[in-house]
Amino acid sequence: MNHDITDSEEGMGYETSLTGGTLPDGLALQSRPSVSKVIVGTPTKVGPFTMTFHVVKDGSTGTKSCTSDVVPSDSIFDRIGGTDRYDVAANIALKMLVDSTTTKGGIVYVANGENFADALSASAVAAQHGAPLLLTTAGQLPPQTTQMMSILAPKQIVIVGGENSVSATVATDLQRRNTASGVTRIGGPDRFAVSRNLISDPTFGAAASTSLYVASGLKFPDALSASPAAAKIKTPVLLVNGQAASLTTDEKALLTARGVTTPTVFGGEDTLSAGVAADLKTVTGSVSRIEGDDRFIVSANITAANYTAPIDTIYFATGATYPDALAGGVLAGIGKAPILLVQKTCVAPEVAAQVRALAPKHIVLLGGPNSLSATLENLPLCN
Numbered sequence: 613m614n615h616d617i618t619d620s621e622e623g624m625g626y627e628t629s630l631t632g633g634t635l636p637d638g639l640a641l642q643s644r645p646s647v648s649k650v651i652v653g654t655p656t657k658v659g660p661f662t663m664t665f666h667v668v669k670d671g672s673t674g675t676k677s678c679t680s681d682v683v684p685s686d687s688i689f690d691r692i693g694g695t696d697r698y699d700v701a702a703n704i705a706l707k708m709l710v711d712s713t714t715t716k717g718g719i720v721y722v723a724n725g726e727n728f729a730d731a732l733s734a735s736a737v738a739a740q741h742g743a744p745l746l747l748t749t750a751g752q753l754p755p756q757t758t759q760m761m762s763i764l765a766p767k768q769i770v771i772v773g774g775e776n777s778v779s780a781t782v783a784t785d786l787q788r789r790n791t792a793s794g795v796t797r798i799g800g801p802d803r804f805a806v807s808r809n810l811i812s813d814p815t816f817g818a819a820a821s822t823s824l825y826v827a828s829g830l831k832f833p834d835a836l837s838a839s840p841a842a843a844k845i846k847t848p849v850l851l852v853n854g855q856a857a858s859l860t861t862d863e864k865a866l867l868t869a870r871g872v873t874t875p876t877v878f879g880g881e882d883t884l885s886a887g888v889a890a891d892l893k894t895v896t897g898s899v900s901r902i903e904g905d906d907r908f909i910v911s912a913n914i915t916a917a918n919y920t921a922p923i924d925t926i927y928f929a930t931g932a933t934y935p936d937a938l939a940g941g942v943l944a945g946i947g948k949a950p951i952l953l954v955q956k957t958c959v960a961p962e963v964a965a966q967v968r969a970l971a972p973k974h975i976v977l978l979g980g981p982n983s984l985s986a987t988l989e990n991l992p993l994c995n
Contacts, residue, residue: 631675632664662981688973689989692943693980697725697935698747698754700979704939705744705760713946719743719816720766722757722786723773723938724750728832729803730773731938732839733810733851736825737818739843739945743770747938751779758789766793770816773806774799803829807851808866818848824872826892827884828854832934833907833953834878836941840927841918843945854879857887859895867895877901879910904962907931908994911953912962918950919970925949926972928984930956936979951978957985958994967991 630641638656666675692707694700708714721738723731725747738745744764746757761769769786771778778797787795798813800806807829811818825842827835829851842849852863859867867875875892877884880903893899902917904910908931927944929937931953944951950970952963959967967975968991977984 628668629666630663631666633662635663636661687989689975689977689986691977691980691984691986692940693936693977694756695980696754696756697938699756700936701725701745701747701939702756702760704943704978705746705764708744708943708946709764713943714742714744714764716763716765717767718764719768719770720761720764721745721770721772721816722748722778723771724748724777725754725935725938726750727777728836728934728938729829729851730777730806732827732829732832732835732849732934732941733803733807734770734772735839735938735941736842736847736849736945737810737816738942739840740819740846740848741816742946743942745939745942747935748778748782750777751781753782753785753789761786761790766790768816769793769795771795771797771799772810773797774801777806804851804853804860805862807849808862811848811850812866812869819846820870821845821847822871823847823874823876824867824870825849825876825878826852826888827878828852830854831879831883833931834883834910836929836934836937837907837911837914837951837953838878839941840944840949840951841914843942844918844948852884852888854884854888857885859888859891864891864895867892872896873898875899878914879903906960908953908955908960909962911951912960912966915950915952915966915970919948921970923949923970923972925974925976926967926970927951927976927978928954928959928988929978930954930983932956933983936983940978954984954988955994956983957987958992959988961993964991964993 636655639651639653642650642652692703694703719741721734721743723734734745748757798810800809825838827838839849873896875896877889889899902913904913929951
């Protein structure tokens with residue numbers, strides 16, 4: 613292994629030092645005549661290593677923290693991580709750009725990263741448009757999002773959510789920083805209205821489809837797993853109140869307007885009620901349900917119902933929290949790949965069975981080692 617950690621200008625003028633954490637066992641920083649420092653050596657121990665570098669250039673200083681996974685040379689594992697959820701979303705967008713699954717000068721969707729609902733509504737729709745999803749706080753654009761917007765240079769920015777989710781201040785800031793972009797907000801009085809309005813938008817919404825995926829907007833796991841599968845068949849995910857006894861008038865109107873004939877609901881009746889499922893059947897003439905004893909098994913069952921071998925990539929996301937996988941649903945959807953929910957250090961037997969059945973060439977962890985351990989490579993089973 614020999615990796616130059618300096619930046620541009622052939623590395624001249626940079627002074628680099630390790631100020632926190634440790635390099636992977638077997639590696640060291642070494643001075644070189646033409647560059648500041650390089651990492652040299654051969655790793656001798658697998659696992660995640662977190663380190664912080666201090667860089668000095670022309671009197672200016674800065675720090676950069678990063679995490680490196682050391683895995684066997686024949687490993688099929690990869691990771692898209694970051695310092696926080698906003699950084700992860702930006703890194704996912706960057707990967708989409710590098711892989712040419714998105715392009716500069718296109719559409720970028722923006723949603724609140726402090727809550728899951730609007731981002732989950734956007735995931736399958738953004739994938740249909742080949743557009744990345746970036747995250748923001750309600751009141752201020754994170755620097756990672758601002759930087760990625762500059763790289764993507766979109767012609768259209770779509771804010772998903774009302775002003776309580778993404779404030780007018782953030783919308784103004786997006787327009788100010790991206791003067792060549794049109795900024796469109798698709799909002800609503802609540803998360804369910806936002807979901808309907810986004811699906812129905814004639815420009816930035818979902819393509820026509822007689823199928824529809826329906827998930828609870830009160831819980832994130834089922835919609836998280838369903839979004840890539842929905843994108844694969846070019847259908848949207850409608851978020852509803854899973855605890856309600858029936859569909860609303862507006863939800864029934866959306867079903868009729870789209871001509872839905874094959875809706876699918878996700879999760880057991882404690883997540884999405886029998887009354888909502890019954891209403892779906894009344895309006896459309898049919899309904900199917902994908903469920904399981906827990907969120908991990910539901911994600912395995914969604915995968916089993918929508919994917920067959922051979923497959924290139926599978927994504928792992930933590931089932932404990934939602935932030936890292938919000939933008940990952942777009943990447944998985946575009947790549948026609950599933951997201952399987954796992955625990956930090958182990959996988960459900962049903963999840964492991966799906967991985968073995970699909971025999972992917974790559975397994976990508978969404979999030980850093982605090983969310984997902986590199987030891988997941990070995991598919992350790994949860995008790």
